[in-house]
Amino acid sequence: MPLMQISALLPNTVLSQDIFENPNSKMPLLKKGTVVSAEYLYGLKRRGISHISVKEAMFTNEDGFVINSKKRDDSLKGMPFEKSRAAVPPKLRKELTAGLCNLHLAIGGKDKDEVVNSINQLADLIADVVEFLSEDPTAPLNITSLQSDHEFVYAHCVSVAVLSLAIGQSMGLSTYELMQLGRCAILHDLGKLMIPAEILLKTEELTLEERMKLRTHCELGYDCLKMWNVCTENERLAIFSHHERLDGSGYPEGLTSEKIPMWGKIVAVAEVYDAMTNPHPPAKAESPTMTREYLIAHANKYFDPKVVLALHKRVEFYPLGCFVEISSGHYALVTSSKNRLRPVVKVMGLNNEIDLKESRNSDITINRIVSYKEALKRN
Numbered sequence: 001m002p003l004m005q006i007s008a009l010l011p012n013t014v015l016s017q018d019i020f021e022n023p024n025s026k027m028p029l030l031k032k033g034t035v036v037s038a039e040y041l042y043g044l045k046r047r048g049i050s051h052i053s054v055k056e057a058m059f060t061n062e063d064g065f066v067i068n069s070k071k072r073d074d075s076l077k078g079m080p081f082e083k084s085r086a087a088v089p090p091k092l093r094k095e096l097t098a099g100l101c102n103l104h105l106a107i108g109g110k111d112k113d114e115v116v117n118s119i120n121q122l123a124d125l126i127a128d129v130v131e132f133l134s135e136d137p138t139a140p141l142n143i144t145s146l147q148s149d150h151e152f153v154y155a156h157c158v159s160v161a162v163l164s165l166a167i168g169q170s171m172g173l174s175t176y177e178l179m180q181l182g183r184c185a186i187l188h189d190l191g192k193l194m195i196p197a198e199i200l201l202k203t204e205e206l207t208l209e210e211r212m213k214l215r216t217h218c219e220l221g222y223d224c225l226k227m228w229n230v231c232t233e234n235e236r237l238a239i240f241s242h243h244e245r246l247d248g249s250g251y252p253e254g255l256t257s258e259k260i261p262m263w264g265k266i267v268a269v270a271e272v273y274d275a276m277t278n279p280h281p282p283a284k285a286e287s288p289t290m291t292r293e294y295l296i297a298h299a300n301k302y303f304d305p306k307v308v309l310a311l312h313k314r315v316e317f318y319p320l321g322c323f324v325e326i327s328s329g330h331y332a333l334v335t336s337s338k339n340r341l342r343p344v345v346k347v348m349g350l351n352n353e354i355d356l357k358e359s360r361n362s363d364i365t366i367n368r369i370v371s372y373k374e375a376l377k378r379n
């Protein structure tokens with residue numbers, strides 16, 4: 001039953017005790033067992049309450065991963081493979097996650113000034129990501145470092161922002177354009193912060209009604225930014241159109257190729273890559289190879305081929321040091337990623353190395369990338 005500082009918590013934390021405004025209050029503000037939403041967290045902060053007792057807390061650890069308090073001791077610090085994991089520095093990733101959480105709380109509290117502040121802070125952090133990526137614009141991007149066992153939408157937004165920027169950089173966008181692209185990419189699922197958590201975090205298949213509700217997040221994000229007069233119209237339109245597809249089969253409006261803004265097309269590819277390789281729940285993950293195949297197969301139909309090509313050029317699909325599940329069901333560590341799609345892997349438990357590019361190993365496929373925690377738990 002840890003007593004946690006409110007500023008360190010994320011929405012969806014469960015209370016283990018009633019919360020009273022002051023020691024003389026008879027009626028609790030919130031009752032034990034309440035799942036504390038963004039709106040509640042914002043309200044508690046505003047009332048000067050700094051600590052609460054929680055049963056199950058959601059917060060970010062020192063590496064910037066969104067984790068559950070029960071997993072706090074599951075530290076992987078000091079493992080040698082950690083050195084290969086930097087796509088963006090963990091501190092920056094943590095700041096982006098915290099920035100999204102602040103924005104979530106501000107929206108929950110319907111506080112316009114705070115919303116504008118949070119978005120400006122996120123824009124500053126996007127500038128840091130652009131600067132970081134510009135240090136080596138051709139280096140393969142180790143996107144698996146963005147994986148997280150999160151139960152929330154923040155980690156996805158951060159991944160999509162970094163991927164979109166890497167794609168934009170590969171396509172030769174200017175720093176000014178990258179800043180705008182990064183801003184709409186980090187905010188692309190802003191509307192999801194207004195969707196009930198029961199739908200957002202549901203692991204079973206959504207009903208038709210729930211799916212339709214979830215689909216409204218494109219308009220919700222656009223309307224929210226428009227109402228508060230935040231971001232340029234181009235940025236808002238990219239957020240509005242990130243689920244549109246070239247052949248008109250997307251939503252919310254079924255726009256076709258030439259009507260979809262370029263930034264919307266870039267965010268769409270980054271969004272699908274992250275959603276397929278790093279979904280919730282993680283067991284449903286597709287391998288980067290399969291995801292790449294899907295994007296290539298649907299280039300021209302759903303996705304802009306220039307954008308898909310840019311992603312292919314920039315992403316390191318199986319970075320050195322990442323864990324994968326192979327078709328035999330074993331977990332394996334990538335020990336050489338010179339061949340981007342068929343790496344050399346060391347099978348855990350068996351301890352032998354397999355070079356997947358050799359023809360005798362052509363029957364062995366990679367099912368998915370798995371998190372470090374999952375791989376270590378099994379072995």
Ligand SMILES: [Fe+2]
Binds near residue numbers: 188189217242243271
């Ligand atoms: Fe979305």
